[in-house]
Amino acid sequence: MRFAAAVIVLCGFAQGASIRVRPDRVAGEILVEFRPAIEMDDARTIVAGYGHQAGTLVAGNTLTVQLAASHSLEAALSTYRQNPAVKQAQPNFRYYATAVPNDAKYGQYWGLKNVGQVITASPGQYAVDPTANPGKSGLDISAEAAWDNITDCRSATVAVVDTGVNYNHEDLASNMWQGGAQYPNHGYNFVDRNYDPMDRQGHGSHVAGTIGAVGSNGVGGTGICWKASLMAVRVLDATGAGSTASVSSGIKFAADNGAKVINLSLGGPAADPMLLEAIQYAGSQGVLVVAAAGNDGINLAFDDGSGRAAPTGMEYSYPCSWTEKNLVCIGALDQKFGLAGFSNYGQSQVHIAAPGVNIVSSVTGLASVVSDSLTSGWAFAGGSADTQWAYGTQTFTNGAGQRSTYPLLSAPLNFNATTKVPYTVNAVTTATKMVDLTGDEVTMSYFDFSALPDGKAQVRVICGANGQTPAPIFAETTTQNGTYHSLNMKSCAGAGSTVRFEYTAPATANLTSGSSVVFLNYNKLWINATTYNILEGTSMATPHAAGVAAMIFAFNPSFGFSDVAQSLVSGGVPAPALSGKSISGNALSAIGSLSYIQPPTGLSATK
Amino acid sequence: MRLHLFPSMTYLKWIIISIALFFLLPGCSFRFPSIASSGASLPQNGTQATYDPSTGLVSASLNLGTLEAKLQWGPNREATVNRTGGGYRLFYQTNPNVDTANSPFIEVPFFSGSQAPSTLALGGLAAGTYYFKLVAFGSLKGVTNLSSESAEVSISLP
Numbered sequence: 001m002r003f004a005a006a007v008i009v010l011c012g013f014a015q016g017a018s019i020r021v022r023p024d025r026v027a028g029e030i031l032v033e034f035r036p037a038i039e040m041d042d043a044r045t046i047v048a049g050y051g052h053q054a055g056t057l058v059a060g061n062t063l064t065v066q067l068a069a070s071h072s073l074e075a076a077l078s079t080y081r082q083n084p085a086v087k088q089a090q091p092n093f094r095y096y097a098t099a100v101p102n103d104a105k106y107g108q109y110w111g112l113k114n115v116g117q118v119i120t121a122s123p124g125q126y127a128v129d130p131t132a133n134p135g136k137s138g139l140d141i142s143a144e145a146a147w148d149n150i151t152d153c154r155s156a157t158v159a160v161v162d163t164g165v166n167y168n169h170e171d172l173a174s175n176m177w178q179g180g181a182q183y184p185n186h187g188y189n190f191v192d193r194n195y196d197p198m199d200r201q202g203h204g205s206h207v208a209g210t211i212g213a214v215g216s217n218g219v220g221g222t223g224i225c226w227k228a229s230l231m232a233v234r235v236l237d238a239t240g241a242g243s244t245a246s247v248s249s250g251i252k253f254a255a256d257n258g259a260k261v262i263n264l265s266l267g268g269p270a271a272d273p274m275l276l277e278a279i280q281y282a283g284s285q286g287v288l289v290v291a292a293a294g295n296d297g298i299n300l301a302f303d304d305g306s307g308r309a310a311p312t313g314m315e316y317s318y319p320c321s322w323t324e325k326n327l328v329c330i331g332a333l334d335q336k337f338g339l340a341g342f343s344n345y346g347q348s349q350v351h352i353a354a355p356g357v358n359i360v361s362s363v364t365g366l367a368s369v370v371s372d373s374l375t376s377g378w379a380f381a382g383g384s385a386d387t388q389w390a391y392g393t394q395t396f397t398n399g400a401g402q403r404s405t406y407p408l409l410s411a412p413l414n415f416n417a418t419t420k421v422p423y424t425v426n427a428v429t430t431a432t433k434m435v436d437l438t439g440d441e442v443t444m445s446y447f448d449f450s451a452l453p454d455g456k457a458q459v460r461v462i463c464g465a466n467g468q469t470p471a472p473i474f475a476e477t478t479t480q481n482g483t484y485h486s487l488n489m490k491s492c493a494g495a496g497s498t499v500r501f502e503y504t505a506p507a508t509a510n511l512t513s514g515s516s517v518v519f520l521n522y523n524k525l526w527i528n529a530t531t532y533n534i535l536e537g538t539s540m541a542t543p544h545a546a547g548v549a550a551m552i553f554a555f556n557p558s559f560g561f562s563d564v565a566q567s568l569v570s571g572g573v574p575a576p577a578l579s580g581k582s583i584s585g586n587a588l589s590a591i592g593s594l595s596y597i598q599p600p601t602g603l604s605a606t607k
Numbered sequence: 608m609r610l611h612l613f614p615s616m617t618y619l620k621w622i623i624i625s626i627a628l629f630f631l632l633p634g635c636s637f638r639f640p641s642i643a644s645s646g647a648s649l650p651q652n653g654t655q656a657t658y659d660p661s662t663g664l665v666s667a668s669l670n671l672g673t674l675e676a677k678l679q680w681g682p683n684r685e686a687t688v689n690r691t692g693g694g695y696r697l698f699y700q701t702n703p704n705v706d707t708a709n710s711p712f713i714e715v716p717f718f719s720g721s722q723a724p725s726t727l728a729l730g731g732l733a734a735g736t737y738y739f740k741l742v743a744f745g746s747l748k749g750v751t752n753l754s755s756e757s758a759e760v761s762i763s764l765p
Contacts, residue, residue, distance in 0.1 A: 602681035
C-alpha cells in the first residue's frame, strides 16, 4: 500500500498468561565464581566466613552458595562481587520453557520470530517480496522473550484508525474493544457516520492482527498482544482513502474513549492543521500516536547531503514530519533488517523501524484483482473518427531505467494543422465494456494521463449495474504527469455491469493528442472471518510498534506516553541500516523495550 | 536490616593474601577510591540500605564517621524497578566523575508498597566531599537490567 498524493491515503505453552509470577531464581542460593588463583578449599573458607554454606562445585571455580536465612540475596551478591577473590557472583536463575504460541500460521510471522524461514504465499494471497526472503535468523522483535513476561495488553486499548476492522474475524473477535451498548461493533465509522466500523478494504484488519490477533488459540496467527483491546475506528473508505474530517475525528474519538495507543498507518503530503490539532489533542489525553513513515522511499529530512531530489510535493510526509512528543514514527525493515526500499526515512523524523515486508496477518476477507487486458472487448462509440477511442500501447521507464510497454485505451485527438484546433471540438466519445463487478466491495483502479496541458481534456467514468442506466460516478480533467485513481464501484456492482470511459474533446487548443487509460484493475472483496494475507509497507511496520507500545503500557501501569515512547525508541537494538536514517538507529525490540530503564533524575544531596 | 558481611578477623588475614594474589594476576586491577581530605578508605564491602517500617526511614551507613547526608531523587516509574528485584544503586566517590563501573555503591532495593525508595539517609560519613551517581535496576526473568547513570551530585561535610 503506497502513499499517494490524494487527500489522505493508506499508505504453547502458556496460553493467555498475564504477567508471570513464577520465581526467576533459586531462593536463598547464589552462584559464586572465584578467580583461577583461588583454591577451592580457600573459597569454601571465604563462604563460611560470611556465614554461608558452600554447596556443589558447578564448574571450574564456581560454587553454589546457600545463604543464611537472615541474609538477602542482593546484599550477598553485592558483597561477593566486591571481594577481590571473586570473579563474579550471580543468582542461580530458574529457566522455563519460552512462551511460544500454538497458532498454525505463527511460523510465517518472521517479524516476531525470524528463523530464516521462507515466507510463501498461499493460493489467493498476494505475492511475496523476494528481496530478502528468506531473511536472517534472529533478526526479529524478540517477541518470545517479551511473552515470557507479558502477553495480555487489555489494559491498554489500541485504536486502529484505519479502514475499519473485521470485528467478526476468527482471530480478532475476542480481542475487540468493549465500548458498551453504544458501540456494539467495537468502534465507530467516520466514513459513513454510523456505528459499524467493518473493514471494507483489508488494511485495517491486517494492522489489527499484527497488534492483537488472539495468541495461542490454535487459530490463524498471533498478535504481539495475545490478549488485546482493539478499537475499530473507520476513517478510510473501501479504496483506502480518507479526509481531514474523517481522520481527525477518528483520532479524537479514540482519545475520548480511552485508547492509550493510536495506530496511524496512514499519511499524506500536506501539513494539515486539523490533523495536527487532533494529534495534539490525543497527547493532552495521554495517548501515544504511532504513525507510519510512508512508502515513498524518500528522505523526509533532505539533509543527508546526497543531493537526491524528492518527488514534487512529497518532501514531507505527515504526520511523521511533525515532532509532537506523543508521536512516534516508524520505518520498515525487511527480513534481513535492511531498510525496505519503499520506506521513508529521516534522521530527525523516523524514530525506529520495525518489520514491514512480507508481513502475514488477518485481513477482512478474500480479495481478488482482475486486470483488464485493454486489448479487446471494448466498444468505441460517439464523436467522429478524429476523437474516437482506440487500443494502443505506451512505453514507460521505471526508476531503474528499465523500459516496458503496456497496452492502453487512448482517445486520440487529431487537429487541423492550420487552425491548431481539433477537427471536432467538444466531441464526446466513449469506450464501454460489460464486466463482472460482483463482491461485497468492488473498486476500480487505473492510471490516466494526457498529452494535453493539464485541465484541457475531460474524462468521466460512467457505470451501471445490470439493467440500470449507467450514471457518472467520477469526472476529472486529466494531467500530463498522470494520476492514479481508485474508485468505489459499489453503486454499479453486479454480474453484468457496464463500465464506460467518456472523453470530451477540448473546445479549442493547439493540441496533438487526447487522453489514455492504462493499468485498469478491478479489486473485488468478499468479506469473511477466516482470511489471512501478506502485505508490506510502513503500514505493516507501524502496528508492530503499536503492539509493543500497548505491551509497555500494560506492563508499566504508571507510565505516561513519554515513558512508553522512550522505552520503544531507546529499548530498540542497533540496526546498521538505520544509522543516519533514523533518530535512534534502532530496530524495534519487544524485550528491549520491556527491559529498558530510564536513568534516574532529580538526584540531590543535602545535609 | 543492615547486612554487614565483611569476614571475621580469622579470615581477614587470608583475604589480605588473596588481595595480594589478585594484584599479581596479569590483566587484573582494582581501584580503591579514597577520601582525599581525610585519607581514610571508603568501604569496599556491599552496603545495603535498611528500611524501618515504623518510621518509613531508609538508611545506610558507611561507618567512617558520624556525619550524615540526605539523598533524594525522583522515583522511576518502571514496574520492574518498583517491585522485588528492583531498586537503585547509589555509587559514591570522594573525587568527581563517579565511575559506576568501579566505585562502591549502596544498594537501595524495593522493600514494600508501590515504589522503591526515593530517599536515603546516609550516615557514618567522615568530613570531606562526596560525589554521587544513581542507577536504577530491575529484573526480568532473572536478568537484571540497569539504567544508565544519573547526573552527578556532590556534598561537602560538615
